[in-house]
Amino acid sequence: MVKCYRKTVSLSDIWVSSNDKVSDFYASSWQRGESPLPLLVVRVLLAAVALGILVFSLTSGASPYWPIYLTNWGLIMLTMMTLSGLIVSWVAVCKSTFKETSDLPWYVSTYWFLYNIAVSNALIITVLFWSLLYKSENYEDDDDGRLFWLDISTHAINSCVALTEVLASRTPVRLLHFYQPLSIGLWYAAFTAVYYAADGTDGNGNPYIYEVLDWNEGNRAGAIVAASAAGLLVIYLMVWGLAFCRDKISISLIRTISHNLPTVPDTRLDTRILE
Template sequence: MSAIKSYFKQEVKTSMLSLEHPKRTDFYLSCWQTTRSAVPVLIWRLILFLATLGIVLASAIIYILNGKFAYWFIYLTHWGLTSILLTTGFGVGVSARIYFYGPISAEFSLPWYVKTYWVLFNIATPVAFLITIFYWTLLFEAGIEEELNHGLDVAVHGLNSLIMLLLLLSSSQPSRLLHIYQPINFALVYMVFGVIYHFAGGTDQKGNAYIYPVVDWSQPGTTILVVVITGLLLICLHLLTMALSVARDSLSKRCVNNSVIVHVDEGMALRQQVYA
């Protein structure tokens, strides 16, 4: 209990609002590896990026073929997929940058591309979980499909969370309590978009005067309740992301033999350490 209390006491410090972290290697090395080579994480992130790109392209192409591509942009699922694509893409970029040019210096602030990756990760992970839960608890039972292909619709609302879970469990970067403002801001932007879209006369792909029937702004009372509950769920999922990060780090410390880690010159490009 004292360890938990100490952990949360550390997490609520105002300094934790920032995008700074003393251990730079947490952003490009896995907590499960025993070398300082950037290659394993680079390859893994590239696989996840290509998988996400394939899902996004498949979804977008089907919308284009049906002449409804403009509607692709109104759904939270596709906003979430876009955030996953950007997260995995920036993850590949961070790993590639380290591989070709060497580790990040601890003398300066975290580079903008690392901070961008961190923010995108903080947003995409709980939002992916939220979208999966939202779909399988509310939309699926109601027979509502965002995708124009049933198989893809089912896959999209499961693979999104799987990709982010795999990225989370294979990474080392921390998840901070006070970074909750990042996914919350993302959700608020989507909510504002939904309100503007509704009152501007926007419809879903079938011509209904809403994006989701459970979020119909012509019935503000019910919709506001759904929005509040969804916001609370998003906070819980951010806490779940934190818990998974802590469990990942704790388990990896028990399983990985840190004594065999190879320490290299911090100024040396890690592409030279592939076989370290």
């Protein structure tokens, strides 16, 4: 569940090593009880879609330059997140009970970390593509529509997968974890700068990976990085808000169990004398 604040902050709060309930990572928000089966079904579908998009991207754009693009970094992280979530759900199905402790198993912590970075980065990739990179003329020679559907898959359906995981699960979102997706974004920005300094090019021989992030124009590239970092923080805050609303609604409407208790019988002794 979403953590709003705490009076004290520990290292375990900053990292992904502890949580009140392990079931938050394998039970769906939209179910009673803590059975892992409903979310397992959802995660099987999400992992299949993510793997399908990744294979589609690899087969359609296979080249030595495939690993340099942020879109493809995001696809790898999204696929790893869905697969790790599937592992968490599968282990929960196979394992009847979990030890009651706030310390999380390593595979749960791994999933949580990937969740934190993959969801926000999928959304920022979608926003950046459609706001900065999309050009309708790119599809003029796309006779079979392959490029169009590749862009739809990697810059729209990717975010649908990420949002479905957020809405279907109970995975906690903590404001203190904002640095995790941000660090990946800044890491990629540093990579593009180093790639430029090493005379790297894109697939067409241009001295940049993305034209809007051309380090030959350092001021503009720096502004793009700063704006993207701010946008990523805003998106992470929105994901936190979405998870907060998810938990509030599901707890009040779905997870709250009302007990119909029988009327308490009158145990007072009848002092009347039966005649």
